[in-house]
Amino acid sequence: MGSNGDSIQRFIKYETFDHIRLWVGNAKQAASFYCTRLGFKPYAYSGLETGSREVVSHVVRNKDAIFVFQSALYPGNAEMGDFLTLHGDGVRDIAFAADDAEKCYRSAVERGATPVKEPWTETDKYGSVKMATISLYNGTNHTFVQRNGYSGFFLPNFTKAEPDPLLEILPDISINYVDHCVSNQPDNKMVEVCDKYEKILDFHRFWSVDDKDIHTKYSSLRSIVMANEEENVKLPINEPAVGLRKSQIEEFIDHYGGPGIQHIALNCDNIIEIIKNLRSRGAEFLPTPKSYYDSLRKKLKDPSLKMNYEIAEDLNDLEKLSILVDYDQNGYLLQIFTKPLQDRPTLFIEFIQRRNHNGFGAGNFKSLFESIKREQELRGNL
Ligand SMILES: [Fe+2]
Structure with a gap:
């Protein structure tokens, strides 16, 4: 590792797990299963109604554990389709909270990570979040999530999820x-x-x-x-x-x-x-x-x-x-x-x-x- 690499290395901080992203055949139903059976609660949503035209996301949460279920909204999404044909429902991404997504990404790619998605920023009225995605082995990615004190629901352009009345009559899971x-x-x-x-x-x-x-x-x-x-x-x-x-x-x-x-x-x-x-x-x-x-x-x-x-x-x-x-x-x-x-x-x-x-x-x-x-x-x- 050269001196440049060393100086980059010191900046990298994976603070904790940020969220787990799953690709599934039917995100709406999968999210409901994890709520009713396993004690998660609906947290955030993005889909056609929020301007996400290609992919729907149902986010469920139990304290600091956040799972995101995603499915394709139109025919022809080869990336998701191929994933499902090969793996069935499964974890696509384990996202880490990072203090500097760009530095994490550059340093990882420099050292041999497969680049999946260049650093990008998403913004709404609650602030902005910077992200970048790499992978170390086939099938599972890691996204660095730099939240910058973002105060909205999950990520920019997500909306608060509708509560599920069934959960109110089920015993609490914390x-x-x-x-x-x-x-x-x-x-x-x-x-x-x-x-x-x-x-x-x-x-x-x-x-x-x-x-x-x-x-x-x-x-x-x-x-x-x-x-x-x-x-x-x-x-x-x-x-x-x-x-x-x-x-x-x-x-x-x-x-x-x-x-x-x-x-x-x-x-x-x-x-x-x-x-x-x-x-x-x-x-x-x-x-x-x-x-x-x-x-x-x-x-x-x-x-x-x-x-x-x-x-x-x-x-x-x-x-x-x-x-x-x-x-x-x-x-x-x-x-x-x-x-x-x-x-x-x-x-x-x-x-x-x-x-x-x-x-x-x-x-x-x-x-x-x-x-x-x-x-x-x-x-x-x-
Ligand atoms: Fe274990």
Whole structure:
């Protein structure tokens, strides 16, 4: 890296996740599903009525987690059409809040990112937002969003979304923010993609597991978690590892037609109440075998663990709801995974509550895989 590159590098600041953009066959209905089933609320809209002639956007929000669902409004949108033919509904863009979109873009492209859209500015009476888009691997983009204190609904030329009266009679779901976004990569691509995040976007390796940690007879994976400097943007990158049968990573790649976002984790407090309420909304979660809780109870009593805390939640409640626990000496996390949110077994959501634990649930991967394996079996994909 030359001195010019170094001076650019210091200016780059990815403050946090800004929003997640999904391309879907029917944005209106997808947004409604994420609201009624998963606890988001309508936030903003742009479409024919607001002067957006080509693409409609339904934006939903739960505190700092913002999802944008987009569909084409006319025939012949080859970019969106090709995406849907190949991937089905999926994540097109993970947007980062940035202090200088242009500098982020120039620096990333200089260091090997694929330029997708040159810096541009959108303006309305609430202010202006500058954006620029790159990609590091096929299918998923990153947009840098420089908000300049913009005070309108989501982005310029969006309008406030109509509230959904159904949501008023459903139990409340309050999550905090996007905790991490996981991508699946094909065989032997994980390290290459991680190197790109390091070299091009100044991310660093935050955490990793290999197939010795996560191995069942049928499925295993390797994973490296990439994080920005502030460690509030975390992107775990997975690849399959050799197993006897098809791994869930391979199943994803087959159905998605290449690399892409496998799950988005939403950070929350009070996961027990949230999952209770989500279940009453009809959200579907992966089941956890009873044996998981039997062995958990045993393991937590082991004095050699030297745990300096107690699990605050009642294990019976966790078991009833299929919430998983991962822990070390100093803290623990609670997590649960939805079933795929569209017909293809691709994208799903994780809910995660952290209690002094910065991991991603490696201790649960095995039990999760055994649970996913049963679902794969039902789909004839083992
Ligand atoms: Fe996760």
